[in-house]
Amino acid sequence: MAEPTLRDVALLAGVSPRTVSNVVNGYAQVSPQTRAKVEKALEQLDYRPNVLARNLANGRSGQVAVVVPYLDTPYFAELLQAIIPRVRARGFNVLVDQTDGDRAHEAELIRRKARGFLYDGMILSPLGLSQADLAGRDPDLPLVILGERSSDGAFDHVGIDDVAASCEAVTHLLSLGRRRIAAVGDQPYATGEAAQRRTAGYRLAHERAGLPVDESLIVQTPRFNRVDGATAMARLLDRPDPPDAVFGYSDLVALGAIRVLLERGLRVPEDVAVVGYDDIEDGRYSTPSVSTISPDKSTIAEAAVDRLLRRIESRGPVTGEEFVVPWTLVARESTVGRGAP
Amino acid sequence: MAEPTLRDVALLAGVSPRTVSNVVNGYAQVSPQTRAKVEKALEQLDYRPNVLARNLANGRSGQVAVVVPYLDTPYFAELLQAIIPRVRARGFNVLVDQTDGDRAHEAELIRRKARGFLYDGMILSPLGLSQADLAGRDPDLPLVILGERSSDGAFDHVGIDDVAASCEAVTHLLSLGRRRIAAVGDQPYATGEAAQRRTAGYRLAHERAGLPVDESLIVQTPRFNRVDGATAMARLLDRPDPPDAVFGYSDLVALGAIRVLLERGLRVPEDVAVVGYDDIEDGRYSTPSVSTISPDKSTIAEAAVDRLLRRIESRGPVTGEEFVVPWTLVARESTVGRGAP
DNA sequence: CTGAAAGCGCTAACAA
């Protein structure tokens, strides 16, 4: 049984498709009588507009792509959870994709050929993308980049100041009297910019405190997961001069590290204090709860969606904006022990 | 600068749009010479098909909606992570939405009017949906329901046998000698079917063991989050006759309960053993790690996607299938202590 | 194997 079309409604109501369209979309002025007639026909046929046809006629898909590296990483899941309702509230649908942090995949997504008018814009949280990849992107694609990368002026960027935040996290540990602070998560290669900013913050904190950095305490991990934190921590504890504190580049890294510390009978924070990054929910209810850098996710989502839709709706190119989101250091049990908030 | 269309390519190549379409889609046989000409033109113009137009002509959107209650709940995030690549591998895009477990929202999504050919089918993981809501759904929408609800024959259903799994979880606790096992997460009202099946399994385990059920140990929680587990656990411990084991209706509930137990200085599992449900990653790295019912998420995703796409591709109605996915009980530290796998 | 042409269902410029 074929779906009723605008035409069917028009025929039934004895008006033109144009008028029905006006009624459906609330355009222009329609006389009350006509409107009533049309609405009755609409009702009678149980008409629902065909979005596909509308999209084609409009030249817009009404869809926005949101792309993150991993959906099952709590930070990105929480971010997505914040973004989706906001996009939908503005009348757009959300197409979701994950890249597994694969640089080629990320680069492909923003390249010209990839899109086929399937989405009107994209919010991308890249992991491996290089500046060169960004340079080769589709210049007509409204794009908001999330995370630790500054805009080159042609797309919007939303994120927190990672260097400052990392510096604060490490300063917190220093202020607790810790002097052998491990930095867990460095990635000193092209696709590790996010990690490198945290390392920069780590160095900055030491510098400001007039303390030297023990390079051997800066540990690399392939990713920012629990297993990475666990593996790194185990290695650190096997050294003759283990650290008395850990700055994990994500809360998952911190949780993995804590897991190993407790397994080895060490106390957190008494023996080793740990601070993480992201403020995911897991860290709030773990034992001990995890001190962390808490980026304001609502603000990030709000800003990203707002920037993107503004750009889509204004069509033509707009100059890229840099939007720096506030963050806070949340001190929980993993650094200040029981009685922490 | 307007995008090149099929027509432009045809003009440049000196053939008809029909032929270009054939080449682009690999349809029919095209003579090598013609093909070469067309491909050159394609290349030259950097042509990319307009998906919107193609969709309209095909009467299909090439999109699948995947709807879960909460994106930031690890179980659903992990499920989504498993589903998305599989859908994309079959050439479809994924539209994601979350319902916040709101029954009205869920019911609306499967109602006739909601869709506008925007998606060709839906995978829905309902929380509050009633049988009546399901009865009122759009009969033409290919639908796969995930979770604890049996099919009425007109849609597919994929899930594990919750009663059996819950029974096994509780039997595990009984086999460890526990006799005062709390069940945390019951929801004895219309929208709590999922919870009720777990409770049924809890009862069944006792029945099989020939043991009575202490009704006061079956505790209700509004949701299955950490905070619910924590709150319930606190109340249980305030009783004069606290439990010696807990069956949490999700791993989050279990983690929340463990958190409170440790805070109060109790040992897990020595004083109180805890088992959860879902096998989320958090439970594997927490201290102690959480024993749990592990549904086979890959199989769930695989089955759901396969059923849905099969239905979409075969168009006409197919009889609904019930697909029962295997699960396992994973005994970790929260029940068997250190040395657990 | 390829061309001509009729839609898919909706929007919107142009008329009336």
Added chain:
DNA sequence: TTGTTAGCGCTTTCAG
């Protein structure tokens, strides 16, 4: 205010 009509860009039937 409302009707007429020409697309949006692609697919596909029917000829040739």
